[in-house]
Amino acid sequence: MTLTTFALVRHGQTDWNAQRRLQGSTDIPLNDVGRGQARDAVDVLSGYEWDAIVSSPLSRAAETADLIAAGLGVSVARRVPELAERSFGPAEGLQDGPELDALRIPGGFRGAESEEAAASRGLASLEALAEEFRGRRVLVVAHGTLIRVSLSRAIGRTLQSIDNAVLNLAHHHAVDGWQLEYFNGERVVAAVQS
Numbered sequence: 001m002t003l004t005t006f007a008l009v010r011h012g013q014t015d016w017n018a019q020r021r022l023q024g025s026t027d028i029p030l031n032d033v034g035r036g037q038a039r040d041a042v043d044v045l046s047g048y049e050w051d052a053i054v055s056s057p058l059s060r061a062a063e064t065a066d067l068i069a070a071g072l073g074v075s076v077a078r079r080v081p082e083l084a085e086r087s088f089g090p091a092e093g094l095q096d097g098p099e100l101d102a103l104r105i106p107g108g109f110r111g112a113e114s115e116e117a118a119a120s121r122g123l124a125s126l127e128a129l130a131e132e133f134r135g136r137r138v139l140v141v142a143h144g145t146l147i148r149v150s151l152s153r154a155i156g157r158t159l160q161s162i163d164n165a166v167l168n169l170a171h172h173h174a175v176d177g178w179q180l181e182y183f184n185g186e187r188v189v190a191a192v193q194s
């Protein structure tokens with residue numbers, strides 16, 4: 001089986017990231033730090049061949065993808081709606097604290113998209129991309145939670161190997177045992193077989 005190679009890239013920083021406010025489906029643009037992070041990623045990623053770049057439609061990811069694509073000279077193939085961040089419902093905009101705690105229920109927040117639903121759509125879109133770009137190398141620019149839950153699901157089902165799977169452009173973010181690492185200049189790929 002020919003493997004498709006993905007670099008899974010988290011978008012750069014937004015003001016809400018800096019303020020530690022949950023964004024989810026709220027469309028917050030990159031800030032200057034985030035735009036700089038996207039440009040810095042070009043230096044790291046330019047050591048590899050990329051056949052396509054796809055992104056979540058939310059502007060923090062789309063703009064990161066556009067900046068990386070411009071720097072690499074690769075056209076942005078498309079926005080993939082299923083790569084949008086998990087929706088957190090009424091928890092969006094909140095920081096850690098009592099107001100957020102009041103919305104917590106097992107597995108998430110009241111009124112939020114379930115982790116199961118986000119993982120299903122995220123992994124299905126990765127599997128479709130793996131098939132479409134079979135044997136090639138694809139940059140996917142998406143979100144912390146969406147990437148984490150999709151890969152968590154993939155490990156249970158179809159992920160064959162992970163080798164520094166996640167490029168985290170914004171900040172270290174450990175959730176449920178998944179450590180999304182800032183890119184360290186080594187191999188950055190997850191090989192996904194569908």
Ligand SMILES: O=C(O)[C@@H](CO)OP(=O)(O)O
Binds near residue numbers: 010011022144146
């Ligand atoms: O939505 C958010 O605030 C976080 C949650 O993980 O994700 P991202 O910043 O990657 O979109």
